Amino acid sequence: xxxxxxxxxxxxxxxxxxxxxxxxxxxxxxxxxxxxxxxxxxxxxxxxxxxxxxxxxxxxxxxxxxxxxxxxxxxxxxxxxxxxxxxxxxxxxxxxxxxxxxxxxxxxxxxxxxxxxxxxxxxxxxxxxxxxxxxxxxxxxxxxxxxxxxxxxxxxxxxxxxxxxxxxxxxxxxxxxxxxxxxxxxxxxxxxxxxxxxxxxxxxxxxxxxxxxxxxxxxxxxxxxxxxxxxxxxxxxxxxxxxxxxxxxxxxxxxxxxxxxxxxxxxxxxxxxxxxxxxxxxxxxxxxxxxxxxxxxxxxxxxxxxxxxxxxxxxxxxxxxxxxxxxxxxxxxxxxxxxxxxxxxxxxxxxxxxxxxxxxxxxxxxxxxxxxxxxxxxxxxxxxxxxxxxxxxxxxxxxxxxxxxxxxxxxxxxxxxxxxxxxxxxxxxxxxxxxxxxxxxxxxxxxxxxxxxxxxxxxxxxxxxxxxxxxxxxxxxxxxxxxxxxxxxxxxxxxxxxxxxxxxxxxxxxxxxxxxxxxxxxxxxxxxxxxxxxxxxxxxxxxxxxxxxxxxxxxxxxxxxxxxxxxxxxxxxxxxxxxxxxxxxxxxxxxxxxxxxxxxxxxxxxxxxxxxxxxxxxxxxxxxxxxxxxxxxxxxxxxxxxxxxxxxxxxxxxxxxxxxxxxxxxxxxxxxxxxxxxxxxxxxxxxxxxxxxxxxxxxxxxx
Amino acid sequence: xxxxxxxxxxxxxxxxxxxxxxxxxxxxxxxxxxxxxxxxxxxxxxxxxxxxxxxxxxxxxxxxxxxxxxxxxxxxxxxxxxxxxxxxxxxxxxxxxxxxxxxxxxxxxxxxxxxxxxxxxxxxxxxxxxxxxxxxxxxxxxxxxxxxxxxxxxxxxxxxxxxxxxxxxxxxxxxxxxxxxxxxxxxxxxxxxxxxxxxxxxxxxxxxxxxxxxxxxxxxxxxxxxxxxxxxxxxxxxxxxxxxxxxxxxxxxxxxxxxxxxxxxxxxxxxxxxxxxxxxxxxxxxxxxxxxx
Numbered sequence: 001x002x003x004x005x006x007x008x009x010x011x012x013x014x015x016x017x018x019x020x021x022x023x024x025x026x027x028x029x030x031x032x033x034x035x036x037x038x039x040x041x042x043x044x045x046x047x048x049x050x051x052x053x054x055x056x057x058x059x060x061x062x063x064x065x066x067x068x069x070x071x072x073x074x075x076x077x078x079x080x081x082x083x084x085x086x087x088x089x090x091x092x093x094x095x096x097x098x099x100x101x102x103x104x105x106x107x108x109x110x111x112x113x114x115x116x117x118x119x120x121x122x123x124x125x126x127x128x129x130x131x132x133x134x135x136x137x138x139x140x141x142x143x144x145x146x147x148x149x150x151x152x153x154x155x156x157x158x159x160x161x162x163x164x165x166x167x168x169x170x171x172x173x174x175x176x177x178x179x180x181x182x183x184x185x186x187x188x189x190x191x192x193x194x195x196x197x198x199x200x201x202x203x204x205x206x207x208x209x210x211x212x213x214x215x216x217x218x219x220x221x222x223x224x225x226x227x228x229x230x231x232x233x234x235x236x237x238x239x240x241x242x243x244x245x246x247x248x249x250x251x252x253x254x255x256x257x258x259x260x261x262x263x264x265x266x267x268x269x270x271x272x273x274x275x276x277x278x279x280x281x282x283x284x285x286x287x288x289x290x291x292x293x294x295x296x297x298x299x300x301x302x303x304x305x306x307x308x309x310x311x312x313x314x315x316x317x318x319x320x321x322x323x324x325x326x327x328x329x330x331x332x333x334x335x336x337x338x339x340x341x342x343x344x345x346x347x348x349x350x351x352x353x354x355x356x357x358x359x360x361x362x363x364x365x366x367x368x369x370x371x372x373x374x375x376x377x378x379x380x381x382x383x384x385x386x387x388x389x390x391x392x393x394x395x396x397x398x399x400x401x402x403x404x405x406x407x408x409x410x411x412x413x414x415x416x417x418x419x420x421x422x423x424x425x426x427x428x429x430x431x432x433x434x435x436x437x438x439x440x441x442x443x444x445x446x447x448x449x450x451x452x453x454x455x456x457x458x459x460x461x462x463x464x465x466x467x468x469x470x471x472x473x474x475x476x477x478x479x480x481x482x483x484x485x486x487x488x489x490x491x492x493x494x495x496x497x498x499x500x501x502x503x504x505x506x507x508x509x510x511x512x513x514x515x516x517x518x519x520x521x522x523x524x525x526x527x528x529x530x531x532x533x534x535x536x537x538x539x540x541x542x543x544x545x546x547x548x549x550x551x552x553x554x555x556x557x558x559x560x561x562x563x564x565x566x567x568x569x570x571x572x573x574x575x576x577x578x579x580x581x582x583x584x585x586x587x588x589x590x591x592x593x594x595x596x597x598x599x600x601x602x603x604x605x606x607x608x609x610x611x612x613x614x615x616x617x618x619x620x621x622x623x624x625x626x627x628x629x630x631x632x633x634x635x636x637x638x639x640x641x642x643x644x645x646x647x648x649x650x651x652x653x654x655x656x657x658x659x660x661x662x663x664x665x666x667x668x669x670x671x672x673x674x675x676x677x678x679x680x681x682x683x684x685x686x687x688x689x690x691x692x693x694x695x696x697x698x699x700x701x702x703x
Numbered sequence: 704x705x706x707x708x709x710x711x712x713x714x715x716x717x718x719x720x721x722x723x724x725x726x727x728x729x730x731x732x733x734x735x736x737x738x739x740x741x742x743x744x745x746x747x748x749x750x751x752x753x754x755x756x757x758x759x760x761x762x763x764x765x766x767x768x769x770x771x772x773x774x775x776x777x778x779x780x781x782x783x784x785x786x787x788x789x790x791x792x793x794x795x796x797x798x799x800x801x802x803x804x805x806x807x808x809x810x811x812x813x814x815x816x817x818x819x820x821x822x823x824x825x826x827x828x829x830x831x832x833x834x835x836x837x838x839x840x841x842x843x844x845x846x847x848x849x850x851x852x853x854x855x856x857x858x859x860x861x862x863x864x865x866x867x868x869x870x871x872x873x874x875x876x877x878x879x880x881x882x883x884x885x886x887x888x889x890x891x892x893x894x895x896x897x898x899x900x901x902x903x904x905x906x907x908x909x910x911x912x913x914x915x916x917x918x919x920x921x922x923x924x925x926x927x928x929x930x931x932x933x934x935x936x937x938x939x940x941x942x943x944x945x946x947x948x949x950x951x952x953x954x955x956x957x958x959x960x961x962x963x964x965x966x967x968x969x970x971x972x973x974x975x976x977x978x979x980x981x982x983x984x985x986x987x988x989x990x991x992x993x994x995x996x
Contacts (some may be wrong), residue, residue, distance in 0.1 A: 035726065441890050468896035481887035485909040495895040545891065 020091065021048040022193050023072070023110075027221060027368035029087035030064075030071045033078075039299045041080070042065040043249035046325075046455065049193065052223040053647035054108070054215075056257065057273065058230060060564040062296050064249040065229045069197050071110050072227070074102055090192060110139040115198035121170040128166040129182055136187045143299075153184045174655055176207035180214070187218060194218070195227045200235060202590065204426040206652045209635035212239055213552035215469070231565065233272060234637030237261055237644040245269045248297050248307040249281055251325055255332035259261045263344075267312045270345045275569035277431040277598035279636050282618060288576065289598070291569035295534055304335070307350045314345060316340050335572060369454065380450075381553055381585050382438065384413040387447035387457070390434055393660065405659050407433040409609035410447070412686065415553070418580065418588040422600030430609040431589050435555045438587070439473050440464055451553070469499050472546035476558040478538035482530040488516070488541055489526030495548045519574060536567035542576065547582070555587045560595065574598060593636050597621050602692075603628050605607040608659055608667040612684055615693040625695035626650075627703040628668050648702075667699065674699045723988030734984020744794050751791040759792040759945040760784065768960045778936045778962040780953060786962060789945035790970055796857065796946050801927040804864045809919050811865075812872025812906070819873070820880035821903045823930065831877060836871035842867040843932060860939045864929060875918055879911035888912075913989040916917050920985050924978035946972050 030042040038436060042064045047572045049055050050693060057065045072087060074518040076092060080543060087094040097105070106112075114120040114339050122130060131150040135141055136495035141149070141368050147166070154162035155182040170178055186194055196215065200208035216239055219226050230236055235256060236243055243260050245253040245268060264270040274290035294311040297303060301338070306312070309319040318337045325335045334340060349559060390404035415421045423431050436442045438449060440456055449457040451471060456464055475481035476607040495501075502508040513523035519540040530538055546554055556575070560568040576599065578584055590596050596603055603620045604612040605628065612627040622629045638644050654671050657663055669675040678698050686696040695701075747754065763783035771778045777786040812834075819830035837845070849863035883889065884907060892902045931948030933939045940946040947967040954964030 436890070439894050441893050465896040468894060471894070473891065473894045475887040475891060477887055481891055483888040483892075483906050483910065486906075494892075494897070498895060498897060542891075545895075549895070 009109070013294055016313060020055075021088075021349055022090060023227075023279060024086075024088040025072070026086050028068070028071060028087060029083045029357075030067050031083050032080045034184055034623075037085045037300045040249050040298065040302060042071060043302070044362040045246070045249075045251050046085075047244055047254065049225045049227060049252065049343065051192070052219065052225055053242065054219050054226040054240045056228045056230065056236035056243040057246060058233060058243060058270075059246035060296060061229060062247040062299065064231075065246050066197055068246070069195050069227065069229055072195060073106060073110065075112075077512070080261060087195050087463070104138070107134050107186075107191070108189040109191055110193040110195065110198065111189070111191040111273050112195040113182050113186045113199050114457065115201050116171060117202065118170075121178055121185075123170050125169075126166075127168055127170065130179075131166065131185055131188055134185050138189050143702070147267075150184070150188070153188060154181070155188075157181070157184045159411060160208065169605075174207075175467040176203050176210065176655060178594070179203065181210055183214065183218070187222070187224070190222060190383065191224060193225045193227065195229070198231070199230045201230070201232075205356055205593070205635040206426060206631060208235070208649065209655075210273070211648070212637070221350055232637065233276065233639035234644070237639050237641045238637050243270070244482070248302065248308060250335060250487070251333075251334065252308065252335045255329075257336075259329075259332060261639055265328055265332060265339040267314045267335045267338070267345060267347070268308045269348075271313075272565060273319075273639065274564045276639065277572075277594045278638065278640075279594040279621065280638050280640075288573050289569035291573055292566055295536070295567070308336075314343075322664065323545065335650050359554055379417060379559050380414040381417045381452055382413070382415040382587070383448075384411060384438065385436055385448045385450075386617060387411045387428075387449065388445045389414075389437055389442060390445055392619065395624055403660055406609050407659060407664055408437060409662070410567070411606070411611055413604060413611070413614075415585060415587055417585055418579075419602065420588055420597035420600045422603040423587060423589045423606060424591065424596050424603060426591070426632075428608075428656055428659060429606040430659075431606050432557055433559045434606070435473065435587065435589055439471055439555055441612075454690070466499075469501075469549045470552050472548050472549065472551040472554050474539070474556040477562055478483075478535045478542060482541050482545075484530050487527055487529055491541070491545055492516075492526070492548050497547065499549050501549060513547075515548055517546060518578070519544045522662035534567075535563050537569050538569075539563065539572065541606055542580070543571075547578070549583075551584070553585045553587070555589070555590045558591065559588075562591065568595070575599070593621070593632060604678060605632070607655055610660055610667050610683075611694075612668065613693075613695045613697075614686070615690075615695075621692050623701075625693065625700040626668075626697045627672050627674055627699075629695075631702050666696070668697075674703060707722035710803030728986055731918045731984050733928035734987070737980025737982075737984065739909050740973055741981060744798060744974055744977070747791050748794040748798050752794065754790040754791055755785065757785040757788040759789045768957070768963070770942045770960070771962055777966045778960070780950070780955070780963045781808055784949075785882045788968055790947070790966055792972065793947045793950065793967065794974075795941065796944065797931065797971075799926050800857065800861055800864075800930045801923045804868050804920050804926045804930070805860055808865050808868030809823045809872045809915065809922070812869035812874075813876040813915055815869065816876035817903060817908055817911070818882045820877045821884055821899065821907065827877075829855045830873065834877075838869060838874070840866060840867070842930060846929070846933060847936065847938060855938055855941060857940055857944070860930065860933055864873075864926065864933075868926070871922075872915065873916065874914060875912065876908075879914060880907055883907045897901050917982055917986040917989060920978060924982075926972060927978075952992040964986060 019335065026046045028042055028045045029040070032039040032041055032545045036431050045068055047055070051507050057068065059065045067076070067080070082095060088258050089105065096388055126149060128150060131153070132143060132146040135146040135149060136143065151162045151166050154633060159165050159177060159180055170181070173181060188514055200563070201217070202212050203211060212235060215226060215228070218224050219239070226239070228236060228240055240257050241255045243255065244251050245266060247268045253260060253264065253269045255265070259275065260269060265271055271290065273290040277289060278528055282488050291314065292311045292641050297307055303309070304322060305320040309315050312319065316338060323337050323340065325333050325337045326340055328334045328339055339345065340450070364445070388410055389408040390406050393403040393405060395402060409432060425431050433442065438442045440459070444457050447457060448455060451467065453469065493626060494516055496508055496511055502511050512526050516523045517524060519546070521537060521540050530541065533541065559575070560571050563571060570594065575586070588596065588599055600617045603615060603617050604611055605620070605626065607628050613620065613624065613629045620629065623634060624633060634650040635652065638647070652671060657670050662682070663670050665680040665682055666672070666675070669679040670691070672679065684698045686694045688694050731986055761784065765783065766779050767781055767783040768776055769779045775785050775787065780786055780789070814828055816834070817839030819827040819897065846863040846867045849866055850860045853859035853863060871959045889906060891901060891974050892906050929949070931946070934946045937952065940949055942949070947970050950967035951964045954960065
């Protein structure tokens with residue numbers, strides 16, 4: 001804690017290798033004593049964090065990474081108990097501290113930033129109150145002094161007009177801004193260690209890039225050591241120098257980020273690396289991602305052998321014994337018999353056992369070619385023209401004018417049969433509304449939607465009912481999209497019966513079993529209720545429900561964004577296989593650009609209710625024309641530390657303007673570095689700049 | 704993802720390590736007592752003619768106002784009727800009116816409130832403002848006024864109570880359906896092409912029914928006490944009918960003969976407590992967070 005806010009720019013003490021660690025954790029075991037048994041959430045974790053170091057912890061949900069963070073802050077309550085091990089912070093034993101000593105340390109010596117900036121701030125207190133409180137609780141500063149420092153700190157966190165912001169309430173800020181405020185609170189006493197638990201998971205990519213940049217600066221300028229917990233390898237790659245990979249409560253691999261990401265020495269890290277599509281790589285033919293089977297072990301009954309063995313494609317006989325975390329190279333440790341024996345895990349090769357036999361199906365599919373080379377089929381299955389949807393806001397007063405949120409504002413879109421069109425954009429850009437308009441969950445205010453030649457924009461609910469057979473949707477939240485009071489079979493039977501696709505009981509039952517098999521679920525699971533399934537399985541049920549009526553067109557609204565990377569890969573593979581087998585057409589909505597590049601033939605970029613750019617997937621990602629697209633691509637972290645460090649980053653400042661009063665002319669002009677007078681006067685038309693590549697920009701391709 | 708970790712951690716924190724029996728007793732012990740009380744009263748209501756040698760309305764002025772004794776366990780009232788017998792018979796009318804008012808009022812209110820939330824727009828405004836209108840009046844006074852206008856009698860009193868009873872169910876159902884209708888599974892049902900009535904009845908209401916059931920259980924005691932109150936004021940039942948509220952009314956000026964008013968009072972107390980205990984248990988049971996593990 002040598003740097004202060006006043007001289008924030010002074011160089012931080014160089015983290016010398018010999019310096020004593022800020023944090024030393026050894027053999028930490030945290031267990032939950034539940035009625036069902038003991039859950040070993042953290043099971044023998046050891047690591048150190050040097051002064052000013054940034055350490056990343058990755059793993060899927062349930063791997064114990066969050067519980068580790070909470071153990072470090074001693075935030076756990078009964079029935080969770082730290083049963084053994086030691087946590088030494090700056091040489092002092094945290095586990096031996098009294099509650100009063102801990103209070104002194106929390107927020108001052110070590111601070112924590114949480115995932116959800118919406119709930120981490122107290123909604124009824126002004127920002128000033130919360131910031132000043134943390135400072136006054138620990139230092140002997142006057143309130144005026146604390147306020148002055150608070151303003152400075154908010155400014156440092158990139159909040160414009162901090163003098164005004166400090167008197168605001170949390171609800172007046174966007175998610176990204178709230179995370180900045182949370183960071184300001186965390187940093188207010190210049191802690192030696194900042195624990196960030198998924199700090200960017202709830203944010204858009206461009207905002208994520210801003211927050212990561214900020215964390216990086218804090219690490220550099222203040223010399224604050226950071227423990228960054230994330231499921232996203234790309235996020236870790238950009239910020240951290242060392243990474244811990246956790247699985248089932250254990251550290252399975254530890255090493256420098258570059259080395260672990262480029263050459264993982266544990267099959268689980270290998271699987272994590274391979275399950276995510278890369279934005280900077282063209283997808284290989286066949287498109288199948290490497291998804292490992294199964295899900296993490298039941299935390300109540302941990303096997304005696306290697307915990308990853310049941311899912312491991314590299315497993316050998318010895319894996320029945322529990323491996324230790326051992327050095328395999330200088331600075332690198334792995335908990336794997338295979339790599340400890342010196343064997344390599346081939347990163348690029350397909351795994352010995354693939355989760356799905358897609359290769360055979362891929363050959364059979366007629367349109368499985370390289371992207372963008374597919375001859376456009378003459379008939380567009382879906383043709384959207386000038387679609388508009390405005391949502392009225394509640395009036396503030398009787399005489400106030402009626403305000404609208406311009407969610408979708410004149411969107412043109414066409415989808416050809418058998419094609420996958422990706423739809424990307426930040427939250428609030430109208431992509432979900434567009435999906436719901438196409439499915440006529442909402443009624444459009446203007447424009448036309450031709451589906452297979454039929455106008456559905458103005459059709460009545462009655463007229464549209466028979467068409468619903470052909471148009472289906474897969475939803476984002478696997479927990480909210482299934483009716484928890486119906487069994488899986490009931491859910492699948494309903495559309496079958498309704499559309500008269502199955503009349504007799506036997507026929508229905510047969511078709512339900514068939515559907516479950518199609519999505520690779522046990523046909524017997526029809527009698528079960530949704531809560532008995534995991535997130536990935538629920539998403540399979542959701543897909544089965546969409547497929548029940550044998551649709552030709554499926555709108556998938558962020559179908560994988562609530563899932564762990566490995567489950568994401570399984571679902572993506574399933575969707576690709578279904579497309580091949582059933583000749584489906586997809587409109588695939590996502591905020592993850594890498595996934596969109598992987599799955600789509602063409603991509604549509606939406607900004608504030610308008611189409612910014614449309615292009616074949618490869619063209620869009622290799623040669624974007626619209627400045628917004630360039631920023632989006634640049635903001636996505638790539639899980640390769642060497643690339644990530646060298647990358648020249650375009651930084652998009654600010655946040656999307658309000659959709660209540662969108663900017664005149666070009667919607668993007670308020671954040672665009674190219675903006676000129678014409679941009680505020682004339683909305684740029686969506687013009688074809690290259691064959692099949694459209695962009696709505698007066699200066700397309702000049703950034 | 705992490706949210707789920709934390710959620711399960713908190714859940715685990717709610718359930719300390721105890722044996723299964725201990726946990727059950729801790730969570731549902733009170734509810735079991737409530738259920739037992741109600742079960743006893745229901746059995747009494749069914750079997751009361753076999754439980755007592757007397758008839759509830761045989762008048763025998765020679766034995767009026769006898770204190771509790773071996774022949775008349777709870778004594779006799781001003782007209783020499785056996786208090787215990789009248790008490791047992793009184794359970795019939797109390798349980799019956801309670802059930803009818805809450806079930807009919809609850810069903811009507813749920814449907815109306817649910818439909819209002821589901822259709823939105825003008826219809827919603829109309830229905831919800833109507834409920835507000837009814838809720839404006841103090842319920843007992845309004846019921847009193849309606850019952851007085853319709854005339855004394857069990858049926859009329861039930862009608863009066865129904866009029867004031869449905870709005871709270873409409874309110875609750877309205878807010879519950881509002882929450883549910885924006886869930887993705889409802890959109891999924893729309894996309895399948897189901898008709899609105901089916902979506903409301905088959906999809907939304909089953910998911911919203913938990914808190915309504917809790918309200919029904921807690922409200923049964925409330926309805927019984929309201930009916931007893933109206934009877935106490937002379938509106939509920941026509942005089943010779945044995946009813947707890949009117950029994951209390953008959954005994955209210957007999958300070959020396961405490962048993963005439965006290966025992967029916969205890970009967971009301973026990974039934975209301977029973978339903979409240981049971982309602983609390985039902986709430987815990989229906990709350991998936993408290994129920995987990």
